[in-house]
Amino acid sequence: KMQEYMDNGCRLGWLINRQNRQVEIYRQGQEKQTLENPSTLSGEDILPGFVLNLQFIW
Numbered sequence: 001k002m003q004e005y006m007d008n009g010c011r012l013g014w015l016i017n018r019q020n021r022q023v024e025i026y027r028q029g030q031e032k033q034t035l036e037n038p039s040t041l042s043g044e045d046i047l048p049g050f051v052l053n054l055q056f057i058w
Contacts, residue, residue, distance in 0.1 A: 018058065022037075023038055027044075
């Protein structure tokens with residue numbers, strides 16, 4: 001499903017796996033990046049200043 005979003009113009013996507021405490025980050029034209037137990041996620045240049053605190057999710 002995430003590939004479909006990217007194909008339709010989404011520039012940044014996060015797939016959050018609470019059970020494994022992993023986040024897959026999808027960016028236009030780049031390979032998927034997997035983070036293990038991050039404390040925050042940044043909106044990067046897509047959502048400047050946005051930070052998602054994952055402490056509430058874990």
